[in-house]
Amino acid sequence: MLATSLALSTLTACADSAPRERPDHTESTSLTLAVGDISGGEFDPLKGWGTRPAQIRPIHSSLLKANSSLEFEGDLATDHTVSEDGLVWTLPLRPEAMFSNGDPVTAHDVEFTYTLLKEDGVQFDLGFVDRIRAVDDHTIEFTLTEPRSTFVSQLTEIPILPKDHYGEGYSADPIGSGPYRVVDYQDGQQLILERNPHWYGPAPGFDKLTFLFLTEDAALAAARAGDVDVLYVPPTFAGQELPGMSLQRFESVDSRGLSLPTLPSGASGRINGKDVEVGNDVTADPAIRQALNIGLDREAIIDIALQGHGRPAYSLADTLPWFNEETVFEDGDVEGARDLLAEAGWVDENGDGIVEKDGLTASFTLLHPADDNLRSDLALVVGEQARELGIDIRIKGTSWDGIFVDGKANAVTWGGGRHHPHQLYEMYSTEEHNVGYNNMPHYSNEQVDRALEQALAATTQEEANSWWKRAQWDGTVGFAGPGGDAPLVWLARIDHLYFVADGVSLGDQPVHAHGHEWALFNNIADWRREQ
16 A cells, blocks of 8 residues: 555656756846745734744844754844843844835834734744833843743744834735845745845845745646756655756754554543544553554654655654753664563454453554645554554544544644754643644643743753753653653654755755745855856
8 A cells, every 4th residue: 555655656756748958047046946835924923924944034034043053143133142030131133134125124123023923922922021122223122021941942933024014914015124025926826036135134146036836746847847946845756857956855853753642532622722532542551652652663664655865753853952862762673562562461362463451452543634645655654564563553644624623532643843942842741732733642741841841941041951851851751762651753854855956056054944845945045056
């Protein structure tokens, strides 16, 4: 079944017309990209613009940004200072910063933006901010109700809006202070950007960027015709040969794994404000989750489902400064997983290869979005490997709406991975039960909660990182590692794959975050066409 799925994907890719000679664009100052639809949020933070990593970078600026080493540095702000108690954050702004219409960017625009989003309280959580104050035209000050170590990351994501020009029609004519400005936007079709003549940074390498919102097959055909300079491809398309283009592979923390309900069936909760059933009698047993964690072979999953274009994942923070390396272990331990299940009372009584305990068969449903071939293939490989452990996993494709109804009573192919650790809190904290679709497994552990709270309340990044690591595994308890609770079994970090026209340099890319559509643009102002 798996082989058929992959073969069909590859056949689709190969069905395009034969490669043509690529037109000579070496003198062009424009770039055409087909990387998916990057316009979600319609350029307005009240609609979600900025909630995806690096999404804002082409047309907006934020107070801070993360560099290629994932260190925080100035963007609109030249620097930032934090009081010793972690409550007062002060940021001086660049006096030369201007919006794309030529108006200056002032601290009053920053105050307006953050006040707007705090009062909205939907897209960005700023409830811990007590006061937002423009000290003068070029100094902004935030006073928090309590220390919040992850506030620094939010300062890199929130786009600054022009106070005098923001309103209901903003999405139709967005004004930002980034390296580019919107000149044409056709929903579902294309986005055209041109260089912002008022941008404060070094001139970008391209005068014009055209984003085509195409399906993967259509994008590949356009690249074959020489009409696309940067093309995202899934792993099943990575073996193609495109004239005048080369495959570039970027490491990511864009992780895929399994969300496994931790409560027995019969509980109730909420997802995205709707009442749902919570719990699964099989996955509620820690032995089932831990057996999958140590028994599944991550490298084999990557080889089959990702065509080798990925790396093992263990805690959603792999390689990042807050990653606990003690969570890494040698997986694919089938015998160890079987022994763990047997010790917990799971035994194959009827000889069908699937273990039972107290009359309950180790069988559950794994949901995946039906239109996502990568997650579908991952689910199929997991199902095959799980049978070797004595666990029966029934694979079911559905819509995201279906997942958001049934996802707390069934396993789900889950994803995530950000450049900041707050997502660890969202995915594992008891406080996140019933908040949006956070903490899908409905997981709760007092010691993990304590570590997560300490991480949030830390007044330095170093202190925060030490607590994030303890939440993952402190030597005895944690949500990750071979002995951890494993409410989420992380399996693979996906390599983001792009065909890039010869001579186009995408600069020094940092490790990518979740979402291939946006992750590429963290350093968009540094892109160049090399001669």
